[in-house]
Amino acid sequence: MLEIKNLHVKLEEEDKVILKGVDLTVEDGKVHAIMGPNGSGKSTLSYVLAGRDGYEVTEGSAELGGEELLEMEPEERAAAGLFLAFQYPVEIPGVGNMTFLRTAVNAQRKARGQEELTAGEFLKEVRAKAKTLKIDAEMLKRPVNVGFSGGEKKRNEILQMAMLEPKMCILDETDSGLDVDAMRLVADGVNALRDAGRSFLVITHYQRLLDHIKPDVVHIMADGRIIKTGGPELALEVEQNGYADILAEHGLEGVV
Amino acid sequence: MSAVEKQNPVEARLDALTIPEGGFAAPARAEALARLRAMGLPGRRDEYWKYTNPADLVAAMPPVAPAFDNGDETPVFDAIDRLKIVFVDGVFDAAASDDLTLAGVEIARLAEPADISWAGGLYGKLEADGQTPVARPMAALNTAAATDGVLIRVTGQAARPINLIYVHSSETSDPILHHCIKLEAGAELTVLENGPAGARFNKVMEVDVGEGARFHHVRAQGRDHQRRAVTHIFARVAANALFKSFTLTANGVLTRNECVIDIVGDDAVAHVAGAALGDGATGAFHHDDTVFVTHGALRCESRQVFKKVLKHGATGVFQGKILVKEGAQKTDGYQISQSLLLDDDSQFLAKPELEIYADDVQCSHGSTTGAIDETALFYLRSRGVPVDEAIKLLVLSFLADTIEEIEDERLRDDITERLEAWLNRHQD
Ligand SMILES: Nc1ncnc2c1ncn2[C@@H]1O[C@H](COP(=O)(O)OP(=O)(O)O)[C@@H](O)[C@H]1O
Numbered sequence: 001m002l003e004i005k006n007l008h009v010k011l012e013e014e015d016k017v018i019l020k021g022v023d024l025t026v027e028d029g030k031v032h033a034i035m036g037p038n039g040s041g042k043s044t045l046s047y048v049l050a051g052r053d054g055y056e057v058t059e060g061s062a063e064l065g066g067e068e069l070l071e072m073e074p075e076e077r078a079a080a081g082l083f084l085a086f087q088y089p090v091e092i093p094g095v096g097n098m099t100f101l102r103t104a105v106n107a108q109r110k111a112r113g114q115e116e117l118t119a120g121e122f123l124k125e126v127r128a129k130a131k132t133l134k135i136d137a138e139m140l141k142r143p144v145n146v147g148f149s150g151g152e153k154k155r156n157e158i159l160q161m162a163m164l165e166p167k168m169c170i171l172d173e174t175d176s177g178l179d180v181d182a183m184r185l186v187a188d189g190v191n192a193l194r195d196a197g198r199s200f201l202v203i204t205h206y207q208r209l210l211d212h213i214k215p216d217v218v219h220i221m222a223d224g225r226i227i228k229t230g231g232p233e234l235a236l237e238v239e240q241n242g243y244a245d246i247l248a249e250h251g252l253e254g255v256v
Numbered sequence: 257m258s259a260v261e262k263q264n265p266v267e268a269r270l271d272a273l274t275i276p277e278g279g280f281a282a283p284a285r286a287e288a289l290a291r292l293r294a295m296g297l298p299g300r301r302d303e304y305w306k307y308t309n310p311a312d313l314v315a316a317m318p319p320v321a322p323a324f325d326n327g328d329e330t331p332v333f334d335a336i337d338r339l340k341i342v343f344v345d346g347v348f349d350a351a352a353s354d355d356l357t358l359a360g361v362e363i364a365r366l367a368e369p370a371d372i373s374w375a376g377g378l379y380g381k382l383e384a385d386g387q388t389p390v391a392r393p394m395a396a397l398n399t400a401a402a403t404d405g406v407l408i409r410v411t412g413q414a415a416r417p418i419n420l421i422y423v424h425s426s427e428t429s430d431p432i433l434h435h436c437i438k439l440e441a442g443a444e445l446t447v448l449e450n451g452p453a454g455a456r457f458n459k460v461m462e463v464d465v466g467e468g469a470r471f472h473h474v475r476a477q478g479r480d481h482q483r484r485a486v487t488h489i490f491a492r493v494a495a496n497a498l499f500k501s502f503t504l505t506a507n508g509v510l511t512r513n514e515c516v517i518d519i520v521g522d523d524a525v526a527h528v529a530g531a532a533l534g535d536g537a538t539g540a541f542h543h544d545d546t547v548f549v550t551h552g553a554l555r556c557e558s559r560q561v562f563k564k565v566l567k568h569g570a571t572g573v574f575q576g577k578i579l580v581k582e583g584a585q586k587t588d589g590y591q592i593s594q595s596l597l598l599d600d601d602s603q604f605l606a607k608p609e610l611e612i613y614a615d616d617v618q619c620s621h622g623s624t625t626g627a628i629d630e631t632a633l634f635y636l637r638s639r640g641v642p643v644d645e646a647i648k649l650l651v652l653s654f655l656a657d658t659i660e661e662i663e664d665e666r667l668r669d670d671i672t673e674r675l676e677a678w679l680n681r682h683q684d
């Protein structure tokens with residue numbers, strides 16, 4: 001369970017406040033979606049949870065399974081079960097995708113006091129999981145995300161997620177830049193991982209991803225806060241009417 | 257000369273040497289000596305030595321430098337099936353070397369010349385050609401005074417790589433070695449070099465790559481913190497030939513590696529690459545790559561790929577030039593020099609140059625200095641990779657395109673292993 005309480009975040013280097021009191025609880029096994037206009041703070045929320053530098057938490061807390069995340073190093077958060085699928089996955093020339101995956105999987109296992117996977121065990125698992133995401137052997141050999149299409153990068157994020165088996169998965173605009181087929185592959189990959197012990201926070205700008213990954217709860221974020229929470233119908237409402245009405249209700253007309 | 261009068265540095269340096277006499281190389285030595293006297297030894301004020309102080313290289317005697325203990329690390333290239341030629345403090349070690357016979361190859365030694373008429377035309381020849389437009393006195397000194405080296409003529413496909421192994425044992429040794437390598441048309445050879453050679457080392461390798469021949473060179477300069485070395489490669493590359501050289505340098509108080517490549521035949525390819533690792537916390541580090549590639553033929557390709565990883569006050573230098581002569585149309589010249597500074601104390605000095613006298617060419621050069629990419633570091637850490645390990649991966653990522661210049665996968669893996677081991681030893 002992820003429990004975010006009254007989270008306030010500003011930029012470290014500037015006086016700009018981005019998150020202005022976020023409260024959010026994602027229960028085990030549930031899928032929550034966050035929608036909201038550009039610039040409302042969705043990516044910032046995901047980065048702060050994952051531990052990226054450059055942000056300062058001025059108030060509030062974020063616990064995963066009862067452990068305070070905000071005190072931990074990024075790699076400790078990962079070992080604790082947090083995973084962030086990046087909006088813009090990073091290219092790492094010269095480091096093979098397989099090497100990267102294996103290093104990550106074994107680092108997490110080591111941090112948790114588990115045996116590292118042997119080369120054989122790892123290979124078997126990665127091949128099986130890559131296959132369901134239609135990631136071929138050649139893509140596994142290539143340097144991390146280098147020369148990958150937008151869709152390949154996002155599928156690669158989901159492969160990492162499948163290999164790392166996190167408890168809490170945050171997907172930041174995983175649908176952006178994907179065509180319908182690629183989105184379906186990604187959604188199928190995510191759905192295959194849905195499990196009573198695993199929660200998801202799906203950040204998206206559009207309703208269409210939520211046709212494929214059915215959320216239990218939908219939040220609307222604007223101006224650094226969650227301004228409205230509802231069921232899947234809230235996503236449909238946004239799809240039909242846009243954000244204007246909801247924002248107006250909260251006196252935030254100028255935000256879009 | 258009165259006692260207080262300062263002796264000319266060239267004469268002081270020469271006084272400390274014994275120039276070998278007689279033999280096929282004698283005319284070339286005499287000629288080199290005259291050139292050296294005319295140009296003088298390099299000094300701080302020479303433009304070509306602006307970033308690197310040659311004082312320790314030109315001094316009459318080398319600073320005392322004890323041999324470095326590699327601990328229990330397996331020597332590089334040990335797993336490769338190769339013909340070993342070992343020099344200890346510059347002296348040929350027959351017992352440690354393999355029998356100098358290899359199918360498709362004639363191997364002789366400079367100190368013991370047999371019937372090597374071919375070498376007479378090569379010894380000091382490419383070095384002399386390489387003295388214009390920039391003087392390279394340390395190479396002239398080498399031609400004049402080298403005491404040994406190998407003379408290799410390749411007529412076919414060499415069955416195995418030849419590995420020149422330099423051992424540093426005496427703390428005052430000052431070896432000068434000069435190798436000549438001639439690849440006849442269509443021949444192929446890989447030369448491996450490793451080790452620190454002596455308290456101070458001056459080495460020249462002249463490589464004449466004949467038509468359609470292929471020459472591969474992979475060098476690991478060793479881990480001596482006290483290394484003071486000046487090395488030159490002079491290569492002439494004929495039509496349809498391939499020349500490829502890669503150097504890994506770790507540590508070393510003063511290393512200057514010059515590479516002078518003359519592409520004289522059409523459709524030839526010449527690549528030269530280097531990866532250097534310096535950590536000032538474990539000893540002063542100054543590393544200088546100076547490269548000069550001349551295109552004098554049609555449709556040739558050259559690449560210079562140099563990367564340095566520097567920390568704790570380490571200094572990296574790159575001087576690289578692509579000269580495209582008149583008429584060398586369709587030249588494809590590429591040069592990149594980059595440094596990764598792991599802290600704010602280190603520095604990278606680069607002087608990339610292009611000089612082009614043909615109109616239909618494609619040449620590019622770039623030089624960058626940067627720190628670890630924070631976004632990539634966060635990406636790796638967010639996947640659970642601890643920060644030290646993540647930095648290591650990003651350093652390897654940074655160096656990757658130098659390593660890719662090594663064609664043989666086993667050699668590539670061997671060099672990568674050394675890199676990883678160095679990074680593991682230098683995590684702070
Ligand atoms: N590192 C940063 N530097 C400057 N501005 C930032 C930074 N991170 C976020 N912001 C600003 O914070 C606001 C929220 O951005 P973001 O979290 O990316 O929103 P969203 O993902 O909802 O589009 C925007 O105004 C954005 O420009």
Ligand SMILES: [Mg+2]
Pocket residue numbers: 042043044087172173
């Ligand atoms: Mg965003």
